[in-house]
Amino acid sequence: MRAISKKLFRDLWHHRGQMISIAAVTATAIMTVLTMRGTYESLYEARESYYQTSRFPDVWANLERAPESVRSLIQQIEGVSVVDTRVTFASTLDLENQVTPAVGRFYSAAPPSEMLGALHLRSGRWVSENDRNQVMVSEKFALANSFSEGDTLKAIINGRLRYLEIIATAISPEHSYAVPPGSLFPDDEQYGILWMSRQAMGAAFNMEGAFNEVALIIASNADIRHVQAELDQILKPYGGLGSYTRATQISNLILESELNSNKQMGTMIPAIFLAIVAFLLNIVLNRLISTQRQEIAVLKAFGYTNLDVGLFYLKFAYVAVIGGAIIGIFGGVWLGDLMVTVYRDYFDFPDLAYSLSPQLLAISISISFLAATVGALSGVRSAISLPPAEAMRPQAPARFSIGLIEHFAVLKKLPSATRMVVRNIERRPGKTLFSAIGVAFSVAILVIGLFMFDGMYYMMDLQFNVAQREDLTVSFNRPLPERVRFELGRLDGVNRVEFNRMVPIRIIKGALKRDMAITGRNVGDELNRIVHSDGSIMPLSLSGIIVSKYLADNLLIEAGDLVQVEVLEGARRIENVRVVSIVDDFLGINAYMHLETLHDLVGGPHLITGANLAVMGDAQADVAKKLSAIPMIANVSSPSRGFDLFKKQMSESLFVGIFFLVGFSSIISIAVIYNGARISLSERGRELASLRVLGFSKKEVSVLLFSEQAVITIFSIPIGWYIGKELSRISIAQIASETYRFPFMVDWETYMFSALITILAAIGSSMIVRRRLNNYDLISVLKTRD
Amino acid sequence: MVESFSDGISSPLEGTLQMQIFEARGLNKIYHMGEVDVVALKDVDFDLFAGEMLVLLGASGSGKSTLLNILGGLDTPTSGVVKYQNVLLSHSDEKELTQYRRKHVGFVFQFYNLIPSLTALENVALVTEIADSPMRPEEALELVELGERLNHFPSQLSGGEQQRVAIARAVAKRPNVLLCDEPTGALDVETGIVVLKALQKVNQEVGTAVAIITHNAAISAIGDRVVQMSSGRIIENIRNEHKSSLDDIVW
DSSP states (O other): OOHHHHHHHHHHHHTHHHHHHHHHHHHHHHHHIIIIIHHHHHHHHHHHHHHHHHTOOSEEEEEEEEETTHHHHHHTSTTEEEEEEEOEEEEEEEOTTOSSOEEEEEEEEOOTTTOSSOOEEEEEOOOOSSOTTEEEEEHHHHHHTTOOTTOEEEEEETTEEEEEEEEEEEEOGGGSSOOOTTOSSOOTTTEEEEEEEHHHHHHHTTOTTEEEEEEEEEOTTSOHHHHHHHHHHHHGGGTOOOEEEGGGOHHHHHHHHHHHHHHHHHHHHHHHHHHHHHHHHHHHHHHHHHHTHHHHHHHHHTTOOHHHHHHHHHHHHHHHHHHHHHHHHHHHHHHHHHHHHHHHHHSOOTTOOOOOOHHHHHHHHHHHHHHHHHHHHHHHHHHHHOOHHHHHSOOOOOOOOOOGGGGSGGGGGOOHHHHHHHHHHHHOHHHHHHHHHHHHHHHHHHHHHHHHHHHHHHHHHHIIIIIBOOSEEEEEEEEEETTHHHHHHHSTTEEEEEEEEEEEEEEEETTEEEEEEEEEEOTTOOSBOOBOTTSOBOOOOSSSEEEEHHHHHHHTOOTTOEEEEEESSTTOOEEEEEEEEEEOOSBSOOEEEEHHHHHHHHOSSOEEEEEEEEEOGGGHHHHHHHHHTSTTEEEEEOHHHHHHHHHHHHHHHHHHHHHHHHHHHHHHHHHHHHHHHHHHHHHHHHHHHHHHHTTOOHHHHHHHHHHHHHHHHHHHHHHHHHHHHHHHHHHHHHHOOSSBOOOOOOOHHHHHHHHHHHHHHHHHHHHHHHHHHHTOOHHHHHTSOO | OOSOTTSSOOOTTTSOTTOEEEEEEEEEEEEEETTEEEEEEEEEEEEEETTOEEEEEEOTTSSHHHHHHHHTTSSOOSEEEEEETTEEGGGOOHHHHHHHHHHTEEEEOSSOOOOTTSOHHHHHHHHHTTSSSOOOHHHHHHHTTOTTOTTOOGGGSOHHHHHHHHHHHHHTTOOSEEEEESTTTTSOHHHHHHHHHHHHHIIIIIOOEEEEEESOGGGGGGOSEEEEEETTEEEEEEEOSSOOOGGGOOO
16 A cells, blocks of 8 residues: 555544544435435336326316216317216215214226226225125225225215125325325325226216216327316316316325425435535645645655645545445435335335435435535645645744724623633634534524424414314215204204305406315304414405415415406306405415305305314214214214324324434534534644643633534524524425415424534534543643644 | 642742752653653652752753653652642642642743733733732733733744743742743744843742753753753752853853
């Protein structure tokens, strides 16, 4: 081995603590890339191939009922390649082990070769066309309720109790993420997708020779807006509710937002870490080179070229990166694999596995090297440009002056030891500032990671404790006269009934439009209220319409504007309505109107589609059971169950989340503080040894050394809070979707926790350096020249 | 422990001239350097008396620095006994030695070891702020004739000036003894003499005992007593009856 390589190894060994800390930051960067972006790629690939093989539709439309002959009209639309008509209904399932009734979403299953969004059987066999009691169920629903082939399932279909035979379990690309209506999270125990033959469905739901949902695949060059317009036109006479695309298909939408957040996190976090790698290499190499001036001079005097010297220090940086990359690759693959396993519980894909693409690996490693090179550059450049003769002379003594801070009157009486700290910080404000920013990111990462939980909790708390206060939400399977509310009120245990009407509408503002549902409700409603993101209750006005802010922003609607409302049922009237207020809400996109006003808008009889009930505490299960037995009731659900489900899921992900965030954040703060303290010790060892000789105790000297790091840490905390808050604000805006929007808010506990973890990490790294200080040889330090 | 360093030891001004400050008997110091043992001190007996100016002369490696470090509480002997007044230094622990250095002894090194981020005044204040009954920092600097350059940073002072700040810093706590390891080693003749004059002034005006280590025989002329060391032993211990004036010294 060449002597210079030996020197490299020994120098590396001597600085192993610093090298390891830099490698750890690099490892985290590569690990997060491989985990988050790797998961993103894997999910993306799995989704693409699944959508391809199962022929995932491009456009869907729901309608009241159309004869099968309409299918050929649809097929003739320019750009349409495949048409799949279906029959679908929601029904109550009577599960023995469940307190509140479960909901089954039934679909007709065309033969596998004709079906769009084809089922993938996990077990059992396909339903036969002639058997009317056979059903295939979604795999997760079966697992959650321990159903297997041959079991019988009780369903209330069209008001009649039916016994259905489970003959298969299956997954469907249209329900990869199966969310019950009005919820955000899957509820596999209480929400199942069920498929029966078209004939069986037709007979069960009076839909023989007819369909109420259509799915299309369009040609790759087709104009999707044109297809949608034509389709809506064709379906209009049949109660068409407006077509929608993949962008708003719920399962795809949630998957898409998950993919986005992985992609975003997999970019933002590694970028932060690599910036810190560059910063650390910059300060470490600059210090190393200034302590090795004489060695550099000797090397150059002996004929080593500038290139040799430059490469020597560059290798220093690269060793840290290579070490980090190796750990990062193993860690990333392991964690990516783990994460995909977790995703399998949420998304049903037939072959979802973590796979690491060579491109991703190459990119992440090259970017790490780039960061290391950028960080090493100034140090390497100074080593190269050092003339041998000058390098032999000791470095000029550090110049100090009385800084700005000391001109403040309060600080004029500082003890000399404190002045040392102040002047050291002031002498290199850049280094202090960058160190503080570095540590600030460890605070920021915790804030970014945790605020999401704060916002989510706030949102759900508001949703379930302020907005949706009813004990049971009831929806009818068809509009019913208003008087049914008296029947509901007569049930034992029901204290209060509030009723509403949901009507499919199209809101049009200029060239922009949106199909959605409007809810008509009563002014005095107490159970279910319209709630603003700040928690205030929004009163309902007797005329006009209230819309979600998300919708208003998309359609460029402002309060006071007139919009066109086209009712998508009955007489399909179109009227101009004034937007009286805009509600900044979290879930879905909503429009509200006074019930009487909505009745007038729709025309015809005064019908209602659902009700919210307050029920006496112990009667809830009983009332729910009785309600599900009523034929015209499609669904009975309990909002508090949604809240419980949410809390359970949140506490699980919070635990895992905190584990990683604390780890990430500690790696940053330890690396920055440890290296900062090591460099201070190297720069000021002589000074500290003098103080020891003058009779300062070990403790007093450590306090002097670490107060600089303490100041950096304390400064970094508010900076970190600010950065964290701003980055959170950005990510919130990016995550916002039709399904849900997080309110932006950070709890004080999050601020305190993020500061606490960073302070602990700073104390920990100071302890390591303190050991080194304690072992300092006073005499030898003082007898050398600076 | 006979007595703690924090109290009970008289200041030099209260003692008689011949009071012993240091009494070392049978000192040995062996450094283990890898596989070889280096004997730095061999059976050394040594005394230093209150108010005296002592020059410790010897070539590099003679053991004089080792002796000074042991006296100053920076190092401990392998065997033997060192007493500072009536306290056993050779049996003190790290904390006690720190207290000892803080209150009783002043150091001056070849490389001045000033704190670059503090002005001359503040470098002295650093010590007076933690001492029991110190001089005012200004007073200490006037003693070394630097009363005019109080607010200069070390980078703004010449080598001689820096060394005088170091002396002021060492003397400001009113120590019983000043230990100086090659105080003129990095300076030219004229500057060196200015520094030695400062030490002499401290010795005469404050009454502090001063021990100067040097390999420069010319300097021995200013000592009340000259102790010569070679290969870890004291080979000569002479009382200097005819002290020369500093103005006559050249090297």
